[in-house]
Amino acid sequence: MQPDHALFAEQLRRGDTLIGTLVGFNNSAVVELLAGCGYDWLFLDAEHGAFMPGECLTLLQAAAPCPCLIRVPAAEPVWVKKALDTGASGIIVPQVHDAADAQRMVAAAKYAPAGNRGVGVGRAHAYGPGFGRYLATANDETLVVLQAESRAAIDNIDEITAVPGIDAILIGPYDLSASLGHIGNVEHAEVIEAIDTVAGACRQTGIKLGIFGITPEAVRPYMDRGFTLITVGVDSLFLNQAAGEALNALRDKQ
Numbered sequence: 319m320q321p322d323h324a325l326f327a328e329q330l331r332r333g334d335t336l337i338g339t340l341v342g343f344n345n346s347a348v349v350e351l352l353a354g355c356g357y358d359w360l361f362l363d364a365e366h367g368a369f370m371p372g373e374c375l376t377l378l379q380a381a382a383p384c385p386c387l388i389r390v391p392a393a394e395p396v397w398v399k400k401a402l403d404t405g406a407s408g409i410i411v412p413q414v415h416d417a418a419d420a421q422r423m424v425a426a427a428k429y430a431p432a433g434n435r436g437v438g439v440g441r442a443h444a445y446g447p448g449f450g451r452y453l454a455t456a457n458d459e460t461l462v463v464l465q466a467e468s469r470a471a472i473d474n475i476d477e478i479t480a481v482p483g484i485d486a487i488l489i490g491p492y493d494l495s496a497s498l499g500h501i502g503n504v505e506h507a508e509v510i511e512a513i514d515t516v517a518g519a520c521r522q523t524g525i526k527l528g529i530f531g532i533t534p535e536a537v538r539p540y541m542d543r544g545f546t547l548i549t550v551g552v553d554s555l556f557l558n559q560a561a562g563e564a565l566n567a568l569r570d571k572q
Contacts, residue, residue, distance in 0.1 A: 360381050529548060
């Protein structure tokens with residue numbers, strides 16, 4: 319079973335609030351569990367997680383019909399192709415620093431004539447029978463989400479957001495804090511100012527805004543400000559926190 323890629327793309331582009339969580343474990347049971355919780359989408363992290371884009375196949379199968387976006391390891395076309403051929407609803411590209419990066423990533427995600435995505439057969443094409451339909455619809459139905467998470471991206475954000483074909487900009491607050499000289503301090507005034515700069519540029523062009531936060535409290539202020547592509551929490555932290563709380567609750571009773 320495949321997600322409804324067209325519906326998910328429509329929801330994001332019209333500005334529906336879409337709440338997801340980040341997956342770093344290469345474990346289909348974890349993905350199946352999180353999808354069953356009712357998240358709108360899952361963030362499969364092939365940049366920092368324990369898997370590569372081509373290894374996402376079983377994770378996508380476990381998540382279905384929940385839509386998944388795969389964060390590729392780097393802003394390189396080969397990773398975009400692998401992620402999309404496995405049947406992801408779209409890609410998240412880290413470390414996009416300027417308009418040239420943005421143009422390359424959009425082109426890598428689009429079939430000709432809109433781009434230069436390689437043509438092959440994979441799960442996205444139903445292993446063959448869905449080949450023609452997928453080629454006809456993929457450019458419209460697969461999402462391109464770029465990350466603004468460096469000083470260079472902030473400096474070039476007006477040029478980045480002028481590139482056609484970008485569906486959302488997802489701010490990476492932790493890498494951004496490091497790039498600005500305040501590593502780990504995502505509440506620093508300079509980090510907040512940089513996020514505001516990205517938000518302003520996106521609102522000028524109609525590109526949707528996304529954010530990652532460890533806790534609901536971290537992301538709620540951004541939801542209140544109109545950010546709609548929301549990532550809250552990480553699979554490893556959910557497990558760590560719940561396990562630690564159970565253990566500490568019993569130890570406290572001794």
